Each structure stands twice: as structure tokens, then as C-alpha cells.
Amino acid sequence: MMKLIQVTLIIVLTIMVTACKTDKQSNQIMNVPVPLVVYKTKADYSKYVPVLLNDSKDRIISYPAPGDLTFDGDPALPTQLKNGYLLDNMGIGPNTAFTTYTYEEYAAFDHAPSPQELLNHIIDSDPFSELWLCGTRNNFNTTEDINELILKGFKHSKNLLKE
Template sequence: MNKGILTLVILTFTLLSCQSGKTATKNEADSTMKRKISFVPGPQTIVYKTIKDYTNLVPVIMNNEGTRIISYPAPTDVFYKGILAKPTALKNGYLLDNRGINENVAFLNYTYEEYSRLPEAPSMEEMLSRIVEKHPLTELINCGLRSQYKDEIKELNMLIDAGFPGCKRTKIKSLSINLEQ
């Protein structure tokens, strides 16, 4: 094979193995839907719905039996990225958690503003007496590691539209209790 043909063959293979960024880039919605959602340690993306609007109320975490508060914030801990950690509204009544809730969440009748101004967390007895709802959730969905989203709100709204592909739904035991009453 002469040098000219060999150079042409090498150049052809080189060009065929390269792709421009434009042809490699996919539609934003496709990439969000096709991306494997990562469930590794770190802040998780929790999307949920409640039986009523509790967006201004401070959440606490109860034990599995719903008899004790096992996790609650200090007044200085009700902030996320420098603002009050109220959930972010998404499509269709879904909320994005900014506080760290789970299926055992309950809501106190303290607003975020009121709670953030307290000199210290209330006593356990005080918090228990201020629970307005022990079974507030109708849905709780984990959409993986929070840092995997570039445009969190937009991408989560696309996941909502698509029915949460790749996300993990938590069975809400309180929903069956509420429906039976």
C-alpha cells in the first residue's frame, strides 16, 4: 500500500471515530429520562405530596410507631442554602424536600419563621403537643442523589410528567390508616 492510500485510510478512520458535540448531544428531556438515577450516600432528592398544605410548617421525624420524635431541627437548622428550608413547589402538587424528611414525618404547628426565631429547640413535650399531623403523606418518592441534577426543578418536573421512571416510591403506611378512618 503506498503512503498516500495509507494516510487516506488513517484519516478516514480518525474522522469516522470522532463526533461533533452537536451530534452527540441529546434532547434534554431524553437525557433526563434515560439517565440512570444514582442512589449512593449523600443528600437525596425527596419528592412528596401531603394530605393538606404543610409547606410553611416545620417537619420532625417520628419513630416507626409514631409515639416519639426521634429527629428535629435546631432553630438554626431550618435553613437551606441561606433561606428558610420550606419545600419547593413542583408540578401537580408535588413538593421537593429541603429539610430531610422520610415516611415518618410529622408537622409541628410552628412556621419556619417562628421556629427560626426561637432561642433553642422546644422541649420534647412541647414539640409533641404541637404536632398537627402525624400521617401527612400521600406519596414519597426518592429520585436519587440531589447533586445529579443540573436544573433540579425542570428535570424533576419532567420526571413527574413521565411518572418518575427510575425513582423509588416508598409505601406510605399512614395512607392506609387515613383511608380506613
């Protein structure tokens, strides 16, 4: 359980640091290692906004601002990979849940819904069938490198659901 808390804390801190960046070079300047997370969900939630729940999964502890859901003007949707896997582009972790809000509708909000509103809009609080921490994004140059990791069975990756 302690390792799950540590992994969740690392992911939350990364979200907080990267959400505050003003441009793509900010991470390079600050040398923040952005975790590379690959996952599968039990259903297709790829267009829905993720939020982070507490360990009891009865309270939201982190959620994006509407402006955090785009990158260069496009929705920061997960990247489709081989064999149905997705590359996280938002900072998800073991306690992530998906809401009924799509990236497009959430990004159009003037302000984020309240935590209670978001909690009322959760689709699935246990959405993952697989969740892998594969090091940092600095370790991979292309999605083909990540697809190769998938084909090799996530060698040297950490299964975040087996904590």
C-alpha cells in the same frame, strides 16, 4: 418493614450529616450523596416544621435546631414543583410529621422546643399522600429536571409509602 427502617435510617443519617455542615461546599468535600425526595401531602403543610417520629409515631427521634431551618438567610421551605409536588429541603421520610410551628417562628427561637413540646404540636403524624425517593440531588441539575421526572411518572424512583 425492614426496608422502611433502612430508608428511614439513611434519611436520618443524611439529615444529621447535612445539619452539621458549615457551608454549601461541605457536602462536596465529604461527598455525601444527599437524597432527592419529592412528595405530596394530604393538606398544605409546606410552611410547617417537620420532625421525625419513631415507627410507633409516639416519640420524636429527630428534630431541627432553629438555625437549621434557613439557607442563605431564607427559610428552607420545600420547593414547589409541577402538579402540586414538593421538593424536600429538610430531610423528610416516611415517619415525618409536621408541627404547628412555621419555619419563620421556629427559626426565631433561641433553642428548640423539647421533644415533648414538639410532640404536643404535631398537626398530622400521617401527612403524605405520595413520597418518592428519586436518587440523589447530584442526579438532577435543575427543578425542570425534577419536573420532567414527575411528568414521566417517577420512572426509576422508589415509592417510600409502599414499603
